[in-house]
Amino acid sequence: MRDVHHFIDGKQVAGTSGRYGDIYNPNTGEVQARVQLATEAELDAAVQSAQAAFFGWSTTNPQRRARVMFEFKRLLEANINELAELLSSEHGKVVADSKGDVQRGIDVVEFACGIPHLQKGEYTEGAGPGIDVYSMRQPLGVVAGITPFNFPAMIPCWMSAVAIACGNTFILKPSEKDPSVPLRLAELFMEAGAPAGVLNCVHGDKVSVDAILKHSDIKAVSFVGSSDIAQYVYSLGTSHGKRVQAMGGAKNHGIIMPDCNMEQAVKDIVGAAYGSAGERCMALPVAVTVGKKTGDEFVERMLDAARGLTVGISTDADAHYGPVVSAAHKAKIESYIQMGVDEGADLLMDGRGHTLQGHENGFFVGPSLFDNVKPHMQSYKEEIFGPVLQVVRAETLEEAAALPSNHQYGNGCAIFTSNGRAAREFAAQVNVGMVGINVPIPVPVSYHTFGGWKRSAFGDTNQHGPEGVRFWTKIKTVTQRWPEGDIGDQAFIIPTMG
Numbered sequence: 270m271r272d273v274h275h276f277i278d279g280k281q282v283a284g285t286s287g288r289y290g291d292i293y294n295p296n297t298g299e300v301q302a303r304v305q306l307a308t309e310a311e312l313d314a315a316v317q318s319a320q321a322a323f324f325g326w327s328t329t330n331p332q333r334r335a336r337v338m339f340e341f342k343r344l345l346e347a348n349i350n351e352l353a354e355l356l357s358s359e360h361g362k363v364v365a366d367s368k369g370d371v372q373r374g375i376d377v378v379e380f381a382c383g384i385p386h387l388q389k390g391e392y393t394e395g396a397g398p399g400i401d402v403y404s405m406r407q408p409l410g411v412v413a414g415i416t417p418f419n420f421p422a423m424i425p426c427w428m429s430a431v432a433i434a435c436g437n438t439f440i441l442k443p444s445e446k447d448p449s450v451p452l453r454l455a456e457l458f459m460e461a462g463a464p465a466g467v468l469n470c471v472h473g474d475k476v477s478v479d480a481i482l483k484h485s486d487i488k489a490v491s492f493v494g495s496s497d498i499a500q501y502v503y504s505l506g507t508s509h510g511k512r513v514q515a516m517g518g519a520k521n522h523g524i525i526m527p528d529c530n531m532e533q534a535v536k537d538i539v540g541a542a543y544g545s546a547g548e549r550c551m552a553l554p555v556a557v558t559v560g561k562k563t564g565d566e567f568v569e570r571m572l573d574a575a576r577g578l579t580v581g582i583s584t585d586a587d588a589h590y591g592p593v594v595s596a597a598h599k600a601k602i603e604s605y606i607q608m609g610v611d612e613g614a615d616l617l618m619d620g621r622g623h624t625l626q627g628h629e630n631g632f633f634v635g636p637s638l639f640d641n642v643k644p645h646m647q648s649y650k651e652e653i654f655g656p657v658l659q660v661v662r663a664e665t666l667e668e669a670a671a672l673p674s675n676h677q678y679g680n681g682c683a684i685f686t687s688n689g690r691a692a693r694e695f696a697a698q699v700n701v702g703m704v705g706i707n708v709p710i711p712v713p714v715s716y717h718t719f720g721g722w723k724r725s726a727f728g729d730t731n732q733h734g735p736e737g738v739r740f741w742t743k744i745k746t747v748t749q750r751w752p753e754g755d756i757g758d759q760a761f762i763i764p765t766m767g
């Protein structure tokens with residue numbers, strides 16, 4: 270059995286806890302490897318290494334730090350096929366989709382290559398007589414990222430690339446379900462010229478997460494995962510004096526207006542609802558149709574489109590999507606489908622019990638489509654995170670727009686329309702963090718910023734873009750004067766520049 274090790278102080282290190290997590294091959298249902306789950310002491314060893322590396326790395330000039338990023342980007346590009354195949358083998362998403370996962374990570378590394386410019390401070394000459402004021406953005410120290418299973422390349426890069434470019438040293442605690450790509454990222458980063466200890470990868474579960482949140486030498490934590498854990502991480506981390514951003518679950522709505530390009534909207538939504546088996550926080554699992562005619566047409570076309578989908582193993586180039594990540598997750602998705610039926614929604618297409626010849630034990634779930642889902646239903650209120658599209662019928666745009674606005678989650682949403690004014694109004698008013706206008710998955714590019722609202726994100730700073738640089742740095746402001754000799758008497762009143 271292959272063991273996935275930690276990466277501490279620039280090398281792979283075998284774990285000592287005697288505790289392991291199973292890594293499945295989702296195509297076959299077999300355990301293909303095991304990951305070592307760290308002890309507190311192992312996490313501490315990574316922190317010590319990161320702490321020792323911090324002074325040297327944070328005082329390395331920004332251009333040299335950027336050069337390591339440039340080389341890391343080159344290595345990721347050179348290894349994209351190998352990384353995508355490894356990613357698919359543990360996650361189950363199809364290889365072309367895994368390449369997208371790696372590419373989105375590369376995009377953030379590319380953004381981080383601009384750190385000399387991004388981290389520049391501000392300067393005011395002559396803020397008072399002979400007085401200048403300047404501010405600088407300094408790294409925080411040792412920082413950590415805790416990541417989910419669904420984007421094992423992109424999300425570690427969201428956090429580590431920006432944090433490290435800013436001069437921090439980093440502990441990555443990836444999902445224990447698909448930990449091999451994050452480990453390869455740490456190795457490639459060393460190969461790119463980063464000193465040992467700048468990026469450590471510690472595998473684990475709640476034990477290592479708690480150890481991160483309580484460790485006095487870790488200054489900031491970025492988390493992405495489900496909302497209950499995100500809230501827990503935010504509360505525990507901040508109560509230990511850390512800066513925390515914690516992104517959670519989602520239930521993204523797409524509003525289908527009567528004046529939309531229906532053919533295109535259906536094409537967009539079939540990909541956004543079922544792609545990656547729905548295991549995306551920016552998937553689009555709820556379609557809200559406006560008006561009966563629009564609803565009927567949408568449902569008819571969507572049923573056709575969903576029937577045309579091919580579910581296959583992750584290396585099948587013709588498959589639209591692959592298996593879900595685990596047997597437990599498959600069972601959870603199927604239980605939500607049953608819940609929808611019990612609650613009275615119309616199940617037009619049932620993906621339960623989907624099997625693939627030759628891969629009978631794989632974690633496959635076929636596409637499911639519900640019509641007439643109502644906002645009070647539990648299966649609507651909660652995140653399913655599977656290949657299930659729920660159609661909710663509304664009469665007006667106001668009624669439709671209230672749904673994403675009032676939902677507990679507020680990650681992304683989209684509107685499909687040819688009316689610019691309605692789209693503009695919707696984007697301005699909706700109580701959600703990321704909005705698509707005729708764009709089904711509005712994940713912002715790396716130099717903008719990613720983050721949801723409400724129970725989709727705890728804390729107030731987003732991932733990557735200028736917001737990311739702010740999260741991973743603290744500002745110091747210096748007021749200076751260089752007087753010639755004595756400049757006056759003792760002052761007992763607050764100095765003003767007036």
Ligand code: NAD
Nearest residue numbers: 416417418443444474475478494495498516517518519550
């Ligand atoms: P998860 O919450 O189960 O796990 C995320 C991380 O938390 C993992 O590293 C895991 O080891 C750790 N963890 C799990 N249980 C824990 C516990 N009890 N105490 C402490 N740590 C614990 O999430 P997942 O299933 O890996 O990922 C899917 C979820 O992530 C979905 O809800 C999805 O919407 C969300 N997600 C959100 C975003 C976003 O940016 N908002 C992006 C991707 C995924």
